[in-house]
Amino acid sequence: MTYVRIKPPQNKGQDVPQSISTGGVKIVRGGPGIEVPKNIIGALKKIGGGHIETSEKPFEVVKKTGGVIDLEAGKMRYPDEEDATENTEKTGKTDKAGK
Incomplete structure (x- = not known):
């Protein structure tokens, strides 16, 4: 199989x-x-x-958790992406207009 x-x-x-x-x-x-x-x-x-x-063996499935919505980019960002993490830590928001 x-x-x-x-x-x-x-x-x-x-x-x-x-x-x-x-x-x-x-x-x-x-x-x-x-x-x-x-x-x-x-x-x-x-x-x-x-x-x-x-x-021959099951494919690896990458699971991402803890994402935030980047309103400016219009897509989902995850904590392993540096710019999204830094922005969230500084302001608690992901959109630059909210600073």
């Missing part, structure tokens, strides 16, 4: 399917992957093309 998943999009504009089904197996985008028989992988790759990735 092999783990299969749909690769997460590299950027917001990339069109990546949410899920693909064939042979009674449904794989989804991201996550640790789903264990499927090797004979189904070919069919999944025909449908999903370059969006399918395989591995």
